[in-house]
Amino acid sequence: MKKIEAIIKPFKLDDVKDALNEMGIQGMTVTEVKGFGRQKGHVELYRGAEYDVAFVPKIKIEIAVSDDIAEKVIEKIAGVAKTGKIGDGKIFILELNEAIRIRTGERGETAL
Numbered sequence: 001m002k003k004i005e006a007i008i009k010p011f012k013l014d015d016v017k018d019a020l021n022e023m024g025i026q027g028m029t030v031t032e033v034k035g036f037g038r039q040k041g042h043v044e045l046y047r048g049a050e051y052d053v054a055f056v057p058k059i060k061i062e063i064a065v066s067d068d069i070a071e072k073v074i075e076k077i078a079g080v081a082k083t084g085k086i087g088d089g090k091i092f093i094l095e096l097n098e099a100i101r102i103r104t105g106e107r108g109e110t111a112l
Contacts (some may be wrong), residue, residue, distance in 0.1 A: 001096035
């Protein structure tokens with residue numbers, strides 16, 4: 001099993017969610033996050049004064065999937081979230097040792 005964490009631009013969330021739903025992905029966790037990478041934030045103008053926005057708003061999507069569909073999910077997220085501009089985000093893939101559905105006690109891939 002794999003845990004896929006994707007940091008994407010906020011306006012791409014619905015597109016990614018819809019694409020994953022079409023693939024049969026039934027659950028995900030979405031968190032509003034802030035951060036920066038090479039983009040290094042930006043400058044905004046507010047009431048005539050400039051100020052630095054060091055942390056850019058992003059969306060973090062977390063999905064647990066079986067090994068056999070992990071690569072397809074990663075490719076789908078990367079393809080749908082890509083704008084070709086700086087700040088498109090990152091995808092992290094982690095090995096997932098165990099998953100447990102609390103309600104039923106199911107373990108492993110059946111808990112996903």
